[in-house]
Amino acid sequence: MSDLNWQKSSYSSESANCLYLAAGPDRSIKLRESDEPDVVITTTPGGLRALLCGIKEGEFDHLTR
Template sequence: MRTHHWQKSSYSSAGNACLYVSVPDNATIRLRESDEPDTILTTTPHALDALIRSAKSGRLDHLGRA
């Protein structure tokens, strides 16, 4: 198994709810949460940028409503 260099998000607190990021190459970004370190989300820089822009603009706000 390949070892990844994981960096803790600067927005994560000292508790257990931390987000970690690994960027093994220019085309791949890996994300994991400290509570589930074996579950890794793999995406591209473009797709992650689109998700972040959508969340910041409010286009995903309806997803949090019951």
């Protein structure tokens, strides 16, 4: 996984709690968190799109309260 080009959101600070994304060679999307960089979640572009749309629509706001 070290050969992936991990990208962090410009909204993330330099501290912990950062989410990183990378495109896999098989068109998959890889996600990891700065606190656990060896734990990687794999999804599809459509799965990531659905997650981002849900976040933008506020579907998960109740989890942050």
